[in-house]
Amino acid sequence: MKPTVSFVIVNWNATSFLRQCLNSIYRNVSLPFEVLVIDNASSDTTPEQLEWLINKLPNAKLLVNERNLGYAAANNIGVERSSSQLVMLLNPDVIILRGCVERLVQFLMEHKDVIAVAPRLLYPNGKTQPTCRSFPTPLALLYASLGLDRLMPNSKVFGRYRMTWWRHDDLRQVDQPMASAMLFRRDAFIELGGFDEGFPIFFNDVDFCYRAYSRGFKIYFLPDAVAVHYHGASTRHLGARLIVESHISLLRFYSKHYRAKIGILPYAFTRGIIMIAMPLRYIAAAIRRLISFKTQL
Numbered sequence: 001m002k003p004t005v006s007f008v009i010v011n012w013n014a015t016s017f018l019r020q021c022l023n024s025i026y027r028n029v030s031l032p033f034e035v036l037v038i039d040n041a042s043s044d045t046t047p048e049q050l051e052w053l054i055n056k057l058p059n060a061k062l063l064v065n066e067r068n069l070g071y072a073a074a075n076n077i078g079v080e081r082s083s084s085q086l087v088m089l090l091n092p093d094v095i096i097l098r099g100c101v102e103r104l105v106q107f108l109m110e111h112k113d114v115i116a117v118a119p120r121l122l123y124p125n126g127k128t129q130p131t132c133r134s135f136p137t138p139l140a141l142l143y144a145s146l147g148l149d150r151l152m153p154n155s156k157v158f159g160r161y162r163m164t165w166w167r168h169d170d171l172r173q174v175d176q177p178m179a180s181a182m183l184f185r186r187d188a189f190i191e192l193g194g195f196d197e198g199f200p201i202f203f204n205d206v207d208f209c210y211r212a213y214s215r216g217f218k219i220y221f222l223p224d225a226v227a228v229h230y231h232g233a234s235t236r237h238l239g240a241r242l243i244v245e246s247h248i249s250l251l252r253f254y255s256k257h258y259r260a261k262i263g264i265l266p267y268a269f270t271r272g273i274i275m276i277a278m279p280l281r282y283i284a285a286a287i288r289r290l291i292s293f294k295t296q297l
Contacts, residue, residue, distance in 0.1 A: 003031065004083075005087070009090050010089075012040040017093040019053065035059060037063070039064045072195035073197045080190075086105060089181070093231065095227060101183070108185065116217075132168065132175070134160050141270060171222055176210070179205035182205075254267065
């Protein structure tokens with residue numbers, strides 16, 4: 001009997017991409033599946049329009065939230081309401097290519113000690129997207145904040161956080177792939193408590209992976225399972241708030257997982273790095289926007 005897959009797609013103001021995402025699933029997935037779309041109070045469409053779209057598709061369900069509950073909570077709701085033992089979290093701006101899901105499922109079925117697998121994601125221009133990172137240890141963050149990973153991208157020491165030394169071209173166990181496209185064992189996801197909803201937008205996947213590894217579970221990256229990711233279809237609506245939210249979530253991650261683990265001084269030092277980096281990144285983003293605006297004039 002073929003395994004079944006539940007696709008959980010959280011949509012927030014990315015409805016223009018959602019249609020392509022759904023089409024790619026129905027065209028390119030040969031396994032039995034269901035689709036659950038959770039709309040987080042999008043303003044770019046109406047519930048009636050979404051309902052019309054979902055009703056056209058077999059084995060598809062729609063849940064419309066009256067307010068934006070956040071990415072973590074919406075995914076938890078989707079997994080809870082799913083009926084398959086394998087659940088694939090999918091962003092609405094991801095296009096599934098033929099054979100991608102089947103390869104992920106095959107790997108999970110053959111490796112019982114692995115709870116999640118992630119495909120290789122491509123930008124629309126065909127370039128591989130760097131989607132995996134190591135956990136943000138104090139040293140890893142320090143090297144990245146000093147720009148050493150950019151100066152020496154091939155160094156496994158200085159490039160450890162963003163894994164700049166790796167081309168995402170071989171199968172390997174990884175710390176934390178992005179949850180933009182990831183296949184989970186449903187029972188393991190629930191056993192671990194799902195996503196921590198204290199991380200509404202960012203670092204919920206990092207936190208989940210960290211808790212999974214703390215329990216001895218394994219997560220893998222498969223380069224021969226491929227999808228296209230337009231990247232940021234929803235988060236682009238946050239604008240400069242994206243940088244602030246990202247750093248706030250990183251601070252919460254450190255408070256949750258490292259505060260008692262690394263000691264007071266290293267913890268305070270790392271928090272200082274994060275706090276300093278936040279306004280610097282904000283200013284750099286503002287400068288880039290200004291340059292882009294002047295270029296368009």
